[in-house]
Amino acid sequence: MRDGAQPAGADRAAFAPVLPFALGSAGETLVARGCLDLVPAGDAAPGERVRRLLAGGTAGPRLVVGALPFAVDAPAHLYRPAEVTFSTGRACFAAAFTPPALVKAQASPAPRWQVSAEPPLAAYRAAVAQALCLLAREEEGLRKIVLSRSLKLVADCPVEAAALLRALARDESVTAFCVPLPRGRILVGATPELLVSKRGAAVTSRPLAGSARRSSDAGEDRAAAQALLASAKDRREHREVVTAILDQLAPHCEELFAPEPELAATASMWHLGTPISGRLRDPSFSALDLSLLLHPTPAVCGSPRLPAARAIAALEGYERGFYAGAVGWCDAQGDGDWHVAIRCAEIAGNEARLYAGAGIVTGSDPVAEGEETSAKFAALLTALGIDEDGHPLAEEGA
Numbered sequence: 066m067r068d069g070a071q072p073a074g075a076d077r078a079a080f081a082p083v084l085p086f087a088l089g090s091a092g093e094t095l096v097a098r099g100c101l102d103l104v105p106a107g108d109a110a111p112g113e114r115v116r117r118l119l120a121g122g123t124a125g126p127r128l129v130v131g132a133l134p135f136a137v138d139a140p141a142h143l144y145r146p147a148e149v150t151f152s153t154g155r156a157c158f159a160a161a162f163t164p165p166a167l168v169k170a171q172a173s174p175a176p177r178w179q180v181s182a183e184p185p186l187a188a189y190r191a192a193v194a195q196a197l198c199l200l201a202r203e204e205e206g207l208r209k210i211v212l213s214r215s216l217k218l219v220a221d222c223p224v225e226a227a228a229l230l231r232a233l234a235r236d237e238s239v240t241a242f243c244v245p246l247p248r249g250r251i252l253v254g255a256t257p258e259l260l261v262s263k264r265g266a267a268v269t270s271r272p273l274a275g276s277a278r279r280s281s282d283a284g285e286d287r288a289a290a291q292a293l294l295a296s297a298k299d300r301r302e303h304r305e306v307v308t309a310i311l312d313q314l315a316p317h318c319e320e321l322f323a324p325e326p327e328l329a330a331t332a333s334m335w336h337l338g339t340p341i342s343g344r345l346r347d348p349s350f351s352a353l354d355l356s357l358l359l360h361p362t363p364a365v366c367g368s369p370r371l372p373a374a375r376a377i378a379a380l381e382g383y384e385r386g387f388y389a390g391a392v393g394w395c396d397a398q399g400d401g402d403w404h405v406a407i408r409c410a411e412i413a414g415n416e417a418r419l420y421a422g423a424g425i426v427t428g429s430d431p432v433a434e435g436e437e438t439s440a441k442f443a444a445l446l447t448a449l450g451i452d453e454d455g456h457p458l459a460e461e462g463a
């Protein structure tokens with residue numbers, strides 16, 4: 066179908082968000098309700114289609130929200146909401162997803178879960194071993210491949226996306242998000258990774274790569290952080306991401322800075338992170354244009370990008386969907402924020418599909434990478450109150 070040929074009315078009928086879109090960082094929260102128009106499919110780049118939609122004279126917010134899938138040739142899910150609220154902190158976020166007192170009073174017992182690892186952990190380790198062979202042969206110049214695995218969770222009742230989101234949002238170090246998808250599905254997560262943010266000419270990004278599980282023992286926790294900071298393998302893994310982002314941004318920026326990597330903490334993980342900042346030559350280059358330029362970074366794909374994406378398709382054997390894509394917003398001035406869609410679950414009815422990945426470089430160990438994916442699942446599983454086998458977690462302090 067040609068650009069703009071899709072009538073907006075048909076789009077509206079095809080997509081009725083079941084929950085608000087929300088993006089809640091420590092500093093700012095966006096809650097967007099309803100849907101006025103879906104960004105139509107078409108031949109032009111999504112950034113151009115969004116510009117055309119927002120340039121139209123119709124009433125309503127001049128802003129789109131949504132999600133970009135991992136696969137660059139898969140369709141993005143972008144729409145113009147009916148009502149948008151920006152607020153500082155997370156108060157408005159909590160209010161948007163808090164059930165009315167009546168529902169709270171009738172709260173049902175905790176759901177029972179069945180969890181299946183797809184692929185099983187052993188198959189994931191075997192895929193990592195295969196990736197290491199490709200890296201050792203330097204096939205197509207490969208230096209890094211990010212391999213993921215997934216958990217399929219089935220509950221004995223519909224999954225409560227809003228409750229999951231509230232639990233995830235307790236960790237102030239992450240950006241909690243809720244993206245209503247077509248056919249009643251919902252993407253819910255809490256990501257520590259900023260793909261790109263743009264305000265006027267100012268552009269920032271904070272890529273992460275290199276990870277360690279945190280410990281409840283303060284001494285062990287500090288030791289894990291220091292070991293990560295000193296790890297040559299993790300620094301190499303991290304450098305791939307920073308270099309790729311700087312290379313992509315440089316032609317578009319008149320200033321660009323990247324300090325040495327630093328430690329970034331979530332409630333459950335340590336990462337290496339680099340806060341990158343720059344000034345755009347052309348401030349009309351939008352946040353969405355920038356996210357499409359940078360995505361997928363070697364934090365979720367690998368390097369070089371194309372052979373890494375081919376290796377992922379061959380070794381993982383499933384579609385990632387919106388996992389390892391990006392979630393965010395972009396307004397008519399081109400300002401906006403896009404976050405990497407990791408530490409998330411795609412929810413449909415009684416099911417939740419979780420994904421977690423780890424960057425593989427020469428020197429990676431299949432068992433340690435499997436353990437790293439388990440550590441990354443922990444944020445979502447803890448918010449659901451279960452472990453990786455679906456067993457309820459012991460109450461804190463019990």
Ligand SMILES: C=C(O[C@@H]1C=C(C(=O)O)C=C[C@H]1O)C(=O)O
Nearest residue numbers: 274275276364407421422423424
């Ligand atoms: C791919 C994921 O995380 C990414 C991979 C990381 C790594 O390999 O160390 C660290 C942070 C993220 O950029 C994920 O959480 O699923």
